Amino acid sequence: MNFDRRSLIKGGAALGLGASTNLLDYAKAWAQASPFKAEPNAKINLMRWKRFVEAEDVEFMKLVAAFEAATGAKITVTNESYDDLQPKASVVANTGQGLDLVWGLYSLPHLFPQKCLDLTDVSKYLGEKHGGWFPSAEAYGKLGNKWIGIPIAASGGLMNYRISSMEKAGFKEFPKDHAGFLELCKALKANNTPAGFAFGHASGDANTWLHWLLWSHGGYLVDKNDKVIINSPETAKALEYAKALYPTFIPGTASWNDSSNNKAFVAGDLHLTANGISIYVTAKKDNPAVAADMNHAYLPVGPVGKPTELHLPFTMLAFQFTKVPNACKAFIAFMLDAPQYNPWIGAAQGYLSHFLGEYDANPVWTADPKTTPYRDVAKRTLTPAGLGTLGEKAASAIADFIVVDMFANYATGREDLKGAIAGAERQAKRIYR
Amino acid sequence: MAARLQRAAFRSQMRIPARGPAHAAFFEHGSVMVNSAIDMTGNPGRRQSERTLWAKLQGNRNWLGFWYMLPAIGILVLFLAYPLFLGVWLSFTDTKIGRAGEFIGFENYEWLWDDSVFWVSVFNTLLYTIVASAAKFGIGLYLALLLNKRLPFKALIRALVLIPFIVPTVLSAIAFWWIYDSQFSILSWSLRKLGWISANIDFLGDPWNARWSTIFANVWRGVPFIAITLLAGLQTVSPSLYEAATLDGATPWQRFRHITYPLLTPIIAVVMTFSVLFTFTDFQLIWALTRGGPVNATHLMATLSYQRAIIAGQLGEGAAISTAMIPFLLAAIGIAWYGLQTRKWQQGGSND
Numbered sequence: 001m002n003f004d005r006r007s008l009i010k011g012g013a014a015l016g017l018g019a020s021t022n023l024l025d026y027a028k029a030w031a032q033a034s035p036f037k038a039e040p041n042a043k044i045n046l047m048r049w050k051r052f053v054e055a056e057d058v059e060f061m062k063l064v065a066a067f068e069a070a071t072g073a074k075i076t077v078t079n080e081s082y083d084d085l086q087p088k089a090s091v092v093a094n095t096g097q098g099l100d101l102v103w104g105l106y107s108l109p110h111l112f113p114q115k116c117l118d119l120t121d122v123s124k125y126l127g128e129k130h131g132g133w134f135p136s137a138e139a140y141g142k143l144g145n146k147w148i149g150i151p152i153a154a155s156g157g158l159m160n161y162r163i164s165s166m167e168k169a170g171f172k173e174f175p176k177d178h179a180g181f182l183e184l185c186k187a188l189k190a191n192n193t194p195a196g197f198a199f200g201h202a203s204g205d206a207n208t209w210l211h212w213l214l215w216s217h218g219g220y221l222v223d224k225n226d227k228v229i230i231n232s233p234e235t236a237k238a239l240e241y242a243k244a245l246y247p248t249f250i251p252g253t254a255s256w257n258d259s260s261n262n263k264a265f266v267a268g269d270l271h272l273t274a275n276g277i278s279i280y281v282t283a284k285k286d287n288p289a290v291a292a293d294m295n296h297a298y299l300p301v302g303p304v305g306k307p308t309e310l311h312l313p314f315t316m317l318a319f320q321f322t323k324v325p326n327a328c329k330a331f332i333a334f335m336l337d338a339p340q341y342n343p344w345i346g347a348a349q350g351y352l353s354h355f356l357g358e359y360d361a362n363p364v365w366t367a368d369p370k371t372t373p374y375r376d377v378a379k380r381t382l383t384p385a386g387l388g389t390l391g392e393k394a395a396s397a398i399a400d401f402i403v404v405d406m407f408a409n410y411a412t413g414r415e416d417l418k419g420a421i422a423g424a425e426r427q428a429k430r431i432y433r
Numbered sequence: 434m435a436a437r438l439q440r441a442a443f444r445s446q447m448r449i450p451a452r453g454p455a456h457a458a459f460f461e462h463g464s465v466m467v468n469s470a471i472d473m474t475g476n477p478g479r480r481q482s483e484r485t486l487w488a489k490l491q492g493n494r495n496w497l498g499f500w501y502m503l504p505a506i507g508i509l510v511l512f513l514a515y516p517l518f519l520g521v522w523l524s525f526t527d528t529k530i531g532r533a534g535e536f537i538g539f540e541n542y543e544w545l546w547d548d549s550v551f552w553v554s555v556f557n558t559l560l561y562t563i564v565a566s567a568a569k570f571g572i573g574l575y576l577a578l579l580l581n582k583r584l585p586f587k588a589l590i591r592a593l594v595l596i597p598f599i600v601p602t603v604l605s606a607i608a609f610w611w612i613y614d615s616q617f618s619i620l621s622w623s624l625r626k627l628g629w630i631s632a633n634i635d636f637l638g639d640p641w642n643a644r645w646s647t648i649f650a651n652v653w654r655g656v657p658f659i660a661i662t663l664l665a666g667l668q669t670v671s672p673s674l675y676e677a678a679t680l681d682g683a684t685p686w687q688r689f690r691h692i693t694y695p696l697l698t699p700i701i702a703v704v705m706t707f708s709v710l711f712t713f714t715d716f717q718l719i720w721a722l723t724r725g726g727p728v729n730a731t732h733l734m735a736t737l738s739y740q741r742a743i744i745a746g747q748l749g750e751g752a753a754i755s756t757a758m759i760p761f762l763l764a765a766i767g768i769a770w771y772g773l774q775t776r777k778w779q780q781g782g783s784n785d
Contacts, residue, residue: 112530400744400745409728
């Protein structure tokens with residue numbers, strides 16, 4: 001086969017619209033047509049979070065291989081667990097070498113914004129091509145007018161429940177308010193089919209559900225001017241609610257990390273928790289009886305009357321000291337291009353939810369109705385900053401588990417109401433000074 | 434003999450730049466002469482050009498020692514002194530990850546003084562170090578005495594004892610993490626099957642359970658180091674002493690108290706110093722088991738420092754926590770080292 005430049009561009013345009021049969025040929029054409037030209041023989045060191053869904057990782061590595069073949073770049077992928085990824089990225093940011101791309105959690109780029117490559121052109125290109133970014137994408141990716149990270153996908157932290165246990169507890173459908181939710185947890189406990197939500201330093205699970213708990217009562221760490229307002233009656237109500245919930249949980253939630261509830265749910269010991277879709281995906285393979293008997297629901301709406309969920313966005317950043325900035329940009333654009341992105345989030349089976357409008361139509365969201373709630377995760381999520389601006393300070397506050405520790409301190413009885421709030425307020429004020 | 438030859442060779446090397454009998458004399462008679470040698474050449478030297486001063490530095494036997502030490506000094510400065518002073522300096526700044534900080538004096542320390550979590554970590558570190566070190570010493574010494582006896586398969590048993598020490602800390606920590614798991618603990622499971630308990634033990638979810646659980650894991654891991662080192666010490670004790678004591682009608686306890694223990698003291702001093710240092714600065718085990726949880730109940734100063742500096746990005750504050758460990762460490766070394774050495778002198782042991 002003898003391609004010339006012109007025919008490749010044409011082919012690329014045609015393939016871009018339809019489904020591609022051969023990822024590699026398509027990738028070559030894409031590389032020719034893309035506005036981002038990788039440097040010759042570019043070497044990219046990429047660090048990503050370690051997958052929870054195996055098929056997603058397989059598909060991701062296919063995409064990496066296609067990009068390598070098309071551009072001659074070499075991408076070295078390292079996988080790190082949720083908890084280890086951020087410290088490693090921080091060390092690289094501080095020393096200025098070792099990695100070019102990091103695909104991390106939450107607001108990682110905002111932890112060291114001045115070390116992030118300006119990706120405004122990539123985001124503009126992608127937004128125009130793929131049906132526009134959801135508003136939360138801008139909140140996560142932008143600092144001022146500059147995009148310092150590209151939100152690739154989000155993992156939803158939604159309710160995972162066992163259908164039979166919920167029905168036995170007297171609920172036909174999953175409760176939509178706080179009173180109902182507490183009733184359900186109490187009834188589950190009484191039936192010895194308990195619920196459990198992480199109170200430990202679990203970067204994903206504990207932060208998502210406890211921020212929801214705080215916000216759904218109207219409590220916030222800071223207001224829109226980044227003034228610390230955690231010491232409020234709303235926060236106190238949220239804490240009291242958490243204290244009422246805690247004794248209904250399975251023992252050990254204060255020591256849980258991100259994988260604890262997955263293990264317990266799949267084993268059939270846990271009957272309600274907040275998590276990504278990974279429990280369902282694992283259960284389908286390892287314990288089909290549990291998979292058949294479980295479903296997902298949005299988190300209940302609290303006294304504030306509107307959804308206040310926090311999900312787990314995965315944002316990719318490129319370091320400003322990379323020697324191959326164009327290759328990094330090209331790779332990000334390539335990942336989010338429809339022929340790569342669609343099969344990839346398909347393989348993730350609902351674990352990755354998109355930030356670009358076009359991908360609402362991906363069949364993964366409708367093929368199995370149990371995955372449908374996860375489609376809207378990126379549309380529903382707030383940012384970890386709550387009302388405030390997402391930046392270095394908010395990133396620091398969530399990384400230091402201020403909200404999680406406040407709830408855990410009170411719920412486990414280690415501190416009284418005033419002490420728990422005062423502790424969080426003191427720490428927050430130091431970060432937001 | 435060999436030493437003398439070496440010295441002669443060294444001297445013959447030194448003769449090349451040597452200029453007079455005065456130099457040779459100071460070399461022979463040691464440091465008293467050193468100062469006078471410098472004084473003698475110092476005064477006229479001031480009028481000479483830098484070049485000749487440099488030539489003198491190259492040739493001077495005093496400085497020669499310094500040149501030989503230079504590589505070692507360089508390595509120590511680069512890998513020990515520089516990081517240490519950088520850490521102390523950072524603790525006086527508000528440096529964050531990715532951003533240089535400004536000097537803020539003692540603010541980090543003032544903040545920590547009022548920080549209850551910091552004081553919990555200090556308490557935990559002391560509890561962890563004292564209890565774990567004492568337990569490790571007791572069990573280690575007992576094991577060493579046992580292994581020093583005539584046992585069948587002695588070599589094999591000694592090798593087995595080393596296993597916890599050989600396994601990488603993180604691996605053993607993960608094994609313990611499963612043993613302590615709140616839902617899948619093998620201990621809880623076994624006890625439940627035996628009918629001794631009705632619900633799982635919340636090993637890592639309850640503050641005190643978590644503290645004892647981490648201490649137990651640390652002891653398990655640290656015992657072999659102490660046992661094997663003390664065993665090596667025991668084997669240097671001459672059997673004739675025991676024979677003499679037995680003839681004098683000494684009881685086993687008396688033999689231990691008046692022969693084994695005094696002769697073992699120097700080794701105990703070394704081994705306990707290391708043990709206390711390792712335990713005090715332990716990080717991996719806690720991080721893999723609890724990450725300082727539940728609700729910061731098992732944070733040691735090392736893990737809290739990491740949490741604040743690297744995870745939350747407050748490098749200055751994290752550096753202040755690790756700097757705060759230094760006085761404790763110095764005190765620990767002092768007690769372990771001097772305390773035990775003095776006792777040895779009091780008992781009239783020789784210094785060999």
